[in-house]
Amino acid sequence: MVEIAESLVLERPEDKLIQRLSETLSGYLDQERVDDCIRAYQFGAAAHIGQYRKTGEAYICHPIAVAISLAEMRMDADGIMAAILHDVIEDTPVTKKQLAAQFNPEVAELVDGVTKLTKIGSKSQAETQAENVRKMFLAMGNDLRVIMVKLADRLHNMQTLGAMPPEKKRRICRETLDIYAPIANRLGMNSMRHKLEALSFQEMYPRRYAVLNHAVKKARGNRRKVIDTIESSIKNRLHEAGLLGDVSGREKNLYSIYKKMLHKKISLSDVFDVYAFRIFCDSVDTCYRVLGVMHNLYKPIPGRFKDYIALPKANGYQSLHVILMGPYGLPIEIQIRTHEMHRMSESGIAAHWLYKSEDDKCQKFQDRANEWLRDLLEIQKTAGDSLEFIDNLKVDLFPQEVFVFTPKGSIIKLPRGATIIDFAYAVHTDVGNACVSARIDRQLVPLQTRLENGMTIEVITAVWARPNPLWLSYVATAKARSSIRNYLKHFKQLEAINLGRRLLEKELQALHTQLDTIPEARIKILLEVTAMSSFEALLEDIGLGNKMPFLIAKRLLQDDIYANIKLDDGDHSQKSPLVIKGTEGMVINLAKCCRPIPGDSIIGFFNPGKGIVVHHHECRNSNIVRKKHTSWLDVEWSLDAVGDFPAELRIEILNQRGALATIASTISELDSNIENVTVVDQDAHVSVDLITLTVKDRVHLAKIMRRLKELTIVIKITRVKA
Template structure:
C-alpha cells in the first residue's frame, strides 16, 4: 500500500471536507484569506469537538458543508468564515464577544444574524419560528450575506433529513417551502430554490416523489424522438440564419411537474411540457431575432408568450418565454435569454460574489434585492407581532405580477388581484391614506376594483379622507396592508387618549378635582404602582376600557397611592354623565343589538381593548351591566350630535305588488337611506318586514314613521330595541 493511499484511508470525513473547501477557495481567494478560513475551521472544530449529528457524523462536517456551498458561489472570506462558525453561539459556550475579538465585527454580526433566538418567551412553536425568521430578516437588512449563509445551511439540513422522524421531516420541509424557497426565489437564486423544492417534495411526499420520478424515467424513451427532432430543427434553422446560439433541452424539475398536475388537476400522461428548451444568445437584439425564427419554424400558442426582458420579474429574472406546437402536436416551452441573463437567473443576488462584475444586470439585481429588504424593514416596524410579520412576509413572497401605468406613464408592478388601494399605496403612503376613488382609463371606478394588466390608473384623493378598516378585506399587497393597519393603530391610539382624558376629567370633577391639580410626583407614583410608563399610556388604557376611570381618579385623590390601588369600594359614588357627540370614531361604538340614536336615553359599557359601547337604556343586554357598577357609566347625547345612525323598524304591510318600492320611495324622500330589508313572515295578505335605515336623531325617525303611517299599505309600524 502506498503512502498516499494510506493517508487517504486515515483522513477523517471532516478533513476531506476541509480539503474540498480549500481547493475551491484557492481558485479565487488570497493565501492570507485562506489562512483566516483555516483558523476559523480549527476554532470551530475545537468547540464542536465531541458533538455529533443524528446521522453519526462529527458536527463540524455540517458547517464545512455549508461553507463549501458558499465557496461554489465564490462567497467572500468573511461569509465563508461565518458559515464555519454559524452554530457556535447556539450550540456551544462561545459568545458573540468571543467571535468579535478573534475574527472581527463582520464575522461576528453574520454569525449572530444566522443564530436562532434560544431564550424566547413564546407560547407556541409557530411564534418561536416567526420570531426567528423576523430576527433573520432584520439581520439580512444589515447584511445580505446573512440570508446566503442561512440558505446554504438550510440546503445541507434538507440533504441530511434522512435520519429524522417522518413528522419532523414534514415540518422542516413545510417551513422550507413556506419561507426559504420563496426568499431564494425573490433573490433570484433559482438554482438553490430548485434544489430546496426537490428535497422538500421528497421529504413531504416520498411515495408521490418516487412514483413521479419513475414515470418521468419511463417516458424519456418515448419523448426522446420529439426532443431530438426539435433540437435538430432549431439548430439547423439558426445556422441558416447565421445566428450563433446555444440550444439546450432540459427536463423540468419533479416539483414543478407535480405543482402543475395539482393546480390543473391533470394526470402525468396529460403533461406534455415535461421538457423545455433554452436558447442562450450573445445580446438582447439576438434574443428577439431568435424568437422570430422560432415562431417561423413552429406555430406559437396564442396568449402563451411572455416578455420578461422588457418587464423583468420582481427578483430580476429576464427571459423570453413562448410555448410552441412541436412535432406530433405536442406543446413545448422555449426560453430565450442572453448568457448573462442565464447566469443571473441561476444565481440571482449570489452573482454579485460569483462573478464580481460591475455589469448593469448585477447592479440592478442587487438594487432590487436591497429595495425588497428595505420593504421588509417597513413591514416589521408596523407589524403588531412576529406572527403578523410572517403573514405579511408570505403575502409579499408569492406575487403574480401585473403591470399598470400612472397618468405620467410610469410603470407600477403589483401582485395579481390588486385593487385601487394597493396601487395608491404603491405610489406613496400618503396617497393611499387619502384616496377616495379612482379613474381607470379615464372611467370612474370604486376603490375595491381589481386592476388588470396594462390599464392607466389615476387616484383621486381628498384632504379629509382617511383609511377605512374595510379596505383590509380586499387589499393584497403588504405595503397597503401595513399602511392601513399602522394608520388605524395610531388613529385609534389618538382617539383613545382623547376619550381617556375626558373620562378621567369627568371622574375628577365628581371629587372636585382637575387633572391640572395632579402633581407630576403623584402621576409618577401612580404610573409606577400600575406599571405604566407615561400619562398618555394611562389615558389610552382608560379610553380602551382596560382601566376604570373612577378607580384611577380615586387613587389620584389618595395621599398614599400605592395603598389605594386595591380600592374597590364604589358606594356613595357621585355620578356625572359623559357627553357623547357621535363622532368619537373607533373608541366609542354604537351597540348593534339595540341601535340607539341621538335623543334616546343611553348607557355606556366598558369593553376592554375597544373602549365604550353605547346601549339603549331599555336594551335587554343592559340588565347584566347594571349589576356591576364598575363596568358601566352614565352617558348622554350631546345637543349637537351629528352623523347618520342605523336603526331598525318593524312593518306589517299589505302584501301586494309595488309595496316595497313605495316604502323605499317614502323613506328616500325623508332624507334617509335603507341599509337592509329582511322579510320575516309573509302570506297571501300580510308581510312582516324589518328595515334598517339611517337617521340623524329621534325627531328624524319620528317624522319618517309618521309619513309611513299615512300610507294605506302600512298596517302597523314599531321601532325595535334589541
Template sequence: MPGIVVEPKQQKPETPEDKLLRRLCKVLSDYLDREHIDDIVRAYHFGAEAHAGQFRKSGEAYICHPVTVAITLAEMRMDTRGIMAAILHDVIEDTPVSKKQLGAKFSPEVAELVDGVTKLTKLDNKSRAEAQAENVRKMFLAMAKDLRVIMVKLADRLHNMQTLGAMPPAAKRRIAKETLEIYAPIANRLGMNKIRHQLESLGFKALYPRRHEIINQAVKKARGNRKEIIDTIQGSIQNRLIQADMACTVAGREKNVASIYQKMLHKKIPFSDVFDVYAFRIYCNEVDDCYRALGCVHNLYKPIPGRFKDYIALPKANGYQSLHTVLIGPYGVPIEIQIRTHVMHRMSESGIAAHWLYKSENESNETAQARANEWLRDLLEIQKSAGDSMEFIDNLKVDLFPQEVFVFTPQGGIIKLPRGATVVDFAFAVHTDIGNSCVSARIDKKLVPLQTQLENGMTVEVITASWARPNPLWLNYVATAKARSSIRTYLKHFKQQEAINLGRRLLEKELQSLDLQLDAIDEHRIQQVLSVLKMQSLDELLEDIGLGNKMPLLVAKRIGQEDVQAAVKLDDHESRNETPLIIKGTEGMVVTLAKCCRPIPGDPIIGFFNPGKGIVVHHHECRNSNDVRKKQTSWLDVEWSEEATGDFPAEIRIEMLNQRGTLATIASIISSMESNIENVKVVDQDERVSVDLITLTVKDRVHLANIIRKLKKLNIVLKLTRVKA
C-alpha cells in the same frame, strides 16, 4: 547493507474533511488570488480547531458541514470574506469562541456576517415557533446590512436538507416544512432558482416521502416513453433557428418532482396532464435575438392565446427575465418554451449571487441588487411596526408568494403588486402616508372604490383627503404585507389614543361629582392608586377606563379617599353622578353606536361599557338597553353634543305596493332629501305588498323626520315606521 529492507514511509490517509478542503481550494483557484485562498485556509484551521471533538448526527466530523456550505458558495463565486463567514458560521453558536474574538482574529466584517447567521440563544419562556420566528426576524435585520448573510444561511439550509436522513422523523418534518415555507420562497424572492429547486425537491421528499417516490417513478417511466417526441420537437426547433441564421442553443427542461406535485394539487389534475407540457429553453446571445427566436417558434408551432408572458420588458420582482410561451406541438401536445440570453439564464440560476458572480456585467446584476434591497427595505418597515415575531412571519409569508400584476402611476412609473392586490395596496406601495389618507381612486380616469382589484396595465391615481384615516375593513381585502402591517399599526395606536382621551373625560366627570379635578390631584396620590391597581402609568389606567375594563366611578372614589388601600364597593342604591357624558358620535372606535337600534343625534340615549371595546350607545327605547340598565355598574348617562355632525345610519320599515318602479321612486325621494341608502333588505313579499327594511344615512332626528314625512305622502307607501329595536 544486504539483508536490510527499508520500507517506504507510509502516507497518512486523507480524511473526509481534507478531501473537502482540497475540493474547496480547487473551486476557489478558478477566481481568487493565492493570498485570499490562504486567508480562507486559515479560517478553516481555526474552525476545525474550534469544532474539534464535535460530530454531526451522520457521524462525520462537524467541520465537514461548514466546508460543504463554503463549497456551495464558492461555486457561486462568493467573495473571500463571505467564504470565511461560511466556514465559521457555527463557531459563535456551537463553540466558546465569541464575536469579539472572531473580529480580532479575522475582521469585524467576518464577525458581523457570522453573528447575522447565528441563532438567538437563551430565548426564555418562548415556544419553538416563537423562537424560530425571532431567529428569522433577526436574520432579516442582518440581511438588511449585508445580503451575504442570507446566502450563507441558504447554503447552510441546503446542506442540512441534503443530510436530513440521520434526523428523527418529527424533526425531519419540522425542518422540511420550515424550508418549504420560509427558505425556498426566500431563495425564489432573491432569484436564486438553482438553490430554490434543490430546497423544494429535498423539502418535498422529506415531508411527503411516499408521494415523492410515486411521482418520481412516474417521471422515469414517462421520460422513457416520450423521449422520441422530445427529440423530434427539439430537432425541429433547432433546425428552424439554424434556417433563420440564429446562433441559439436549445435544451430540454424537466420539471422537478415538487413542482409537478404543486401543479397537480393546485389545478386538481392527474399526473398525465401535467407531464403533457414538454418544456424547452432557448439560449440567445442578445436580447433582440430572444424576440426573433420567439417569432421563429411561433411560425413553427401555433401559440396558445393568453399564454405568452414577456418577463424581459417587465421582469419579476426577483429580477427574473425571460420570454414564456406555450405552443401546440406535434400530436397535439402543449410545448412550454422559455427564451432568454445566457446572462439572463445565469441571473435566473444565481439571482442576487450574481452581484458577486458577474461583476463585469453590471447592468443586470445591479438591478437584482437594487430589487433585493428595495424588498428588504419594505421588510424592515414592516418589522418595525409588527407587534411580535409571529406577526412579522405572517407578513413575510404573504410577501414571499407573489404572483405579480404591473400597474402604472399617472406619471408612467411601474408599480409591482401581488395578484389580487387592490387600490389600497397600491396606495401603500406608493407611500404609507398616501395609504393612510386614501378615500378613493381613478383607474384609467374612471372613479372606483378602494376594494377594486387591480389588473395588468391599469393606470391608477389615488385620491386622498386630509381627514381620511385607515378603516379596519380594509384588512379584509388588502393583499400586501406592507399595507396590512401599516393599517394594523395605525389602528392599534389610534384606538389606544382614543381610549386614553375617552378615559380621561370619563374619570374627570366622576371626579367632578367628588369636587375634585384630575390635574389638581397630588402626583403621590396618583402613584399610590396606580400601585394598588398594578398599573405602570396614568395613560395605561385611562386607556383601561376608556376600553370599559375599569369603572370610572370606582377609580374616582379610589383616588378621592384618604386610604387608597381600602376596598371600594359601590352599593346598588348609591346615588350616581347625574351629569351626562356628552358625545359627538365621531369619537372613533371607543364609542360605537349600537346596530340594534341605530341611535342618531336628537335621540334620547344611554351608554354602557363593553369590556375591551369601550362605550356602546343605545336608544332609550331599545329592548337591549333595558337589560343593560339592570347592571347598575356598567351603564352611564350620555347625551348628544349640540355640535354632533356627520352621516349616521338609521333604519326604517316600509310597507309598499309591490309594483315596477316602486323602490326606484322611494330611492329617488331619499336621494333628493340629501340622504343615501346603505342597505335594502326584503323582509316579506307577496303579489300585492312588499315589506322592506331600508338603512339610510341622516344628519339627525329632524332630518329623518322630514324624510319620513315626505315618503308617507306617496300613494305607493302603505305604512312606514322607524326601527328602534
C-alpha cells in the same frame, strides 16, 4: 503499521472535504485568504471536537460542506469563514467576542446573524421558529451574506436528512418549502430553489416522488420524437432568418409538476401536453427578433405572452415567455433570453460573487434584494409579534406580479389580487393612510377594486381620512397589512387617551375643579397608587373602560389618595352628560342590539378593554346594566353629529312580485342605503322582513317611515330598538 495508520487518518471525511474546499478556494482567492479559511477550519474543528451528526460523521463535516457550496458560488473569504464557523456560537462555548478577537468583527457578525436564538422561554415551536427567522432577516438587512450562508446550510441539512426521525423530517421539509425555497426564489437564486424543493418533496412524500419520477421518465421517452421535430424546426427557422441562438428542451421540475397537478386537479398527461423550450441569444435586440420569427413559425395563443425583459419580475428575472400552437395541435411554451439573463436567473444575488467581471449588471440584483429587505424591515418594526411577521413574510414570498402605472408613468409591481389600497401603500405609507378613493384610467372606482396589468391609477387622498379596519379583509401585500394594523393600534391608543381626558375633565367639572389646576405631585401619587407607568397610560385605561373616571376624579381631590372610595347613588345624578358625535370609532361604539341614531335619548356603558358602548334608553339590555351604578354614564348626541348611522325597521308587506324592489327604490330615493334584508316570516299573503338601512338622524328615519307607510303594499312598519 505507522504508514497504514497515517493513511487511515488521511481518509477521514473531513480531510477529503477540506482538501476539496482548499482546491476550490485557490481558484479565485489569493493564498493568504485561503490560509485564513484553513485557520477557521482548525478553530471550528477544535470547537466541535467530540460532536457528531446523526449520520455518524464528525460534526465539522457539515460546516465544511456548507463552505464548499458557497465557494462554488465564489463567496469571499469572510463569508467562507463564517460558513465554517456558523454553528460554533450555537453549539459550543465559543462566544461572539472570542470570534471577533480571533478573526475579525465582520466574521463574528455574520456567524451571529446565522445563529439561532436560544432560551426563548416557554414559547411554542412555531413562535421559536418565527423568532429565529425574524432575527435572521434583521441580520440580512445589514449583510446579504447571512442568507447565503443560511441557504447553503439548509441545502446540506436537506441532503443529509435521511437520519432524522420522520416527524422532525416533515417539519424541516415544510419549513424549507414555506420559507427557505421562496426566499431563494425571491433573491433570484432559481438553482438553489429547485434543489431545496426537490429534496423537500422527495423526503416529505417519498412514494409520490418515486411514482411521479418514474412516470416522468417514461413520458419523456415517449415524447422524444416530437421534441426532436419541434427543436429542429426552430433551429432551421432561426438559421433561415440569420439569427444566432442556442435551443434546448426545458426540463420540468418534479415539484412544479406535482404542484400543478395538485392545484389544478389535472393528470400528468395534461401537464405534459405543453412542450417547453428555451432559446438563448447574444443580445436583447436578438431576443425580440427571435420572438417575431417564432410567431411566424407557429401561431401565438392570444393572451399567453409575457414580457419579463421590459418588465422584470420582483426578483430580477428577465425573459420573454410565449405559448404557441405547434404541430399536431400541441401547445409549445418558449422562453427567449440572453445567456447573461439565464446565468442571472439561476444565480440571483449569488451572481455578485460568481461573475465579478459583470459587476454593474449584477448590481441590479443587489439593489432589488436590498429594496425588498428594506420593506421587510419596515414591516417587522410594526409587526406585533414574530408569528405576525412570518404571516406577512409568507404573503410577500409568493408574488404573482401585476404591473400598474402611476399618473406620471412610473411602474409599480404588486402581487396578483392587489387592490387600490395596496397600490396606495406601495407609493407611500402616508398616501395609504389618507386614501379615500381612486381613479383607474380616469374613472372613479372603490378602494377594494382589484388591479389588473396596465392600469393607470390615481389615488385620491383627504386630510381627515384614516385607515378602516375593514381594509384588512381585502389587502394583498404585507406592507399594506402591517401599516394598517400599526396605524389602528396607535390610533386606538390615541383615541382612548383623548376620550379618557374628556371623561376625567367632565367628572372634575362636576366637582367644581379642572384638570389643569391639579398639582403635579398629586398626579404622581395617584400614578403610584394605581401602578400606572404614566398619566397617558392612566387616561388610556379610563378611555378603554378599565378604570372609572368619577372614582379617579374623587381620588385626585381627596386628601388621602390611598383611601378606597365608595360611590353613592346621588353622586352620579349630578353630572353633566358626555357629548358624543357617534363617529369616534374604536372607543365609542354604537350598540348593535338597539342601533341608536342622532336624536335618540341614549345612555353609555363602560366595556372594559373596549371603551364606551352607547345604547338607546329604551333598549332592554340597558336595563340590566343600569343597575350597576359604577359602569354607566349619561351621554347625549352632539348637535353637529354627522354621518350614516344604521337603523333597523320591521316591515310587514303584501307578498307580491316586486314588493321588495318597490321598498328598496323608495328608500334609495330618500338618500338612504340598505345594508341588509332578513326575511323573518313569510306565507302566501304576508312577508315580515327586517331591513337595516343607513340614516342621518331621527328626522331622516321618520321621513323614510312616513313614505313607506303611504305604499299600498305596506301593512305595518316599526323601528326595532332592542
